[in-house]
Amino acid sequence: MQTIIDTHAHFHDIVDPVAALQASAASGVSDIILPGVDLRSNQCHLALRAAHAWPRLHPAMGLHPAYVSDASTEDCFVFMRAHMAEAVAVGETGLDFHYKWVRADEGKKKEQRAAFARHLDLAREFDLPVIVHSRGAWRECLDMVTSAGIRRADFHWYSGPEDVLKDVLDAGFVISCSVAVEYSTEVQRAILYAPLGSILVETDAPAKIPVPSGERVPSIPGDVWRALRAVAAIKGVTVDHALATVNACACAVFNLPGFKG
Numbered sequence: 001m002q003t004i005i006d007t008h009a010h011f012h013d014i015v016d017p018v019a020a021l022q023a024s025a026a027s028g029v030s031d032i033i034l035p036g037v038d039l040r041s042n043q044c045h046l047a048l049r050a051a052h053a054w055p056r057l058h059p060a061m062g063l064h065p066a067y068v069s070d071a072s073t074e075d076c077f078v079f080m081r082a083h084m085a086e087a088v089a090v091g092e093t094g095l096d097f098h099y100k101w102v103r104a105d106e107g108k109k110k111e112q113r114a115a116f117a118r119h120l121d122l123a124r125e126f127d128l129p130v131i132v133h134s135r136g137a138w139r140e141c142l143d144m145v146t147s148a149g150i151r152r153a154d155f156h157w158y159s160g161p162e163d164v165l166k167d168v169l170d171a172g173f174v175i176s177c178s179v180a181v182e183y184s185t186e187v188q189r190a191i192l193y194a195p196l197g198s199i200l201v202e203t204d205a206p207a208k209i210p211v212p213s214g215e216r217v218p219s220i221p222g223d224v225w226r227a228l229r230a231v232a233a234i235k236g237v238t239v240d241h242a243l244a245t246v247n248a249c250a251c252a253v254f255n256l257p258g259f260k261g
């Protein structure tokens, strides 16, 4: 059976994680990267990995920019540092200046920058890649990542401008795309522009995805095949070629232990 890696899923938010793991394994998902967004999700992902051997689960330790002012922020950093050796990446971290009320709030932006900088320090210290959430702050995220001396980074669900994308790629970083590549013109443009070898696929599960009835339903990692097929169509390559290329890219970025393809 062909196997695929979902490079971004949030199992702490999935209602029935065991059913999602089983269904994803049945469709050929061999590996799932689990970015944390707060203390609880970082703890949840480590416990989930301890309880399930297949698909292989790879926690990443992070505090999402949307949660930087939570009461548990300091506890989260203590926990992340203590368990960073068990992680394949630092993230999900970054900046989110998408909303007007955040853009208008200098204090909020400062808080996000400070938390992001702490993640970048951890990534350098532990020599780990960074999963970057850069919505509405693409240029500033790239500037912070490069000036921190980070060597590996995934600009997750990249939907930003092409000039920043060019510099992301020139710096040797990669982008990941979700099932949104089926319908988002921003994501499609990014995938058209980036070389296939610099693209990862993900679901951001349980991010909602459209189904034939017209509804939007929560995704599971098995839906990553939809992102792959859309990438192959945009790049004009076979699904097999796209699969081999995105899997190789994921293994290189995340240095996946025990990956056999």
Ligand SMILES: [Zn+2]
Binding pocket: 008, 010, 035, 092, 204
């Ligand atoms: Zn995410």
